[in-house]
Amino acid sequence: KNEVEQSPQNLTAQEGEFITINCSYSVGISALHWLQQHPGGGIVSLFMLSSGKKKHGRLIATINIQEKHSSLHITASHPRDSAVYICAVNYGGSQGNLIFGKGTKLSVKP
């Protein structure tokens, strides 16, 4: 069974800290997504990547295809970064369906 594992499940940080959230998957993929779910419930896409590294503002996503692992980093964390971060993978094929991790709940304290 194709699985997506995220760690940690919960994370509490102080404002300004560097944060890392990890995602591992079991078989080869065509792409990996990082999503953010706000406390109000809305889900937005942060990154889609199939190799290397992407950066957007204070967020950095990396992927190691050989190790089947991806990380999401947040630099200089802020209370507004508090959210659930979700990793999802696309195992390819014509359907392109996604398999989702259970999410990492991040709380950044001021």
Add this chain to the structure above:
Amino acid sequence: NAGVTQTPKFQVLKTGQSMTLQCAQDMNHEYMSWYRQDPGMGLRLIHYSVGAGITDQGEVPNGYNVSRSTTEDFPLRLLSAAPSQTSVYFCASSGRNRGTQYFGPGTRLLVL
């Protein structure tokens, strides 16, 4: 662009009732999908569509029907609601290359 819209935002049903959750997108996306989100679990795929007139089952399709008569709309029908269908439902869409996923705001459903 409105993106992906869903209605209603919240619904309470009694066991055995039927209803339709609406989803629409104005980005001309080919791929649309329905997920349910339950506590302690990742989003799970219910049904998906790769274009108008084409639908297929996902991981948890039982108790749900879909249709895709237009590119824009992808309604989800609950045939006979059960308490196990209490969940938050998200509709999503993406373009031909299955790139960035765009999610609707979600529908919170409570089945009594």
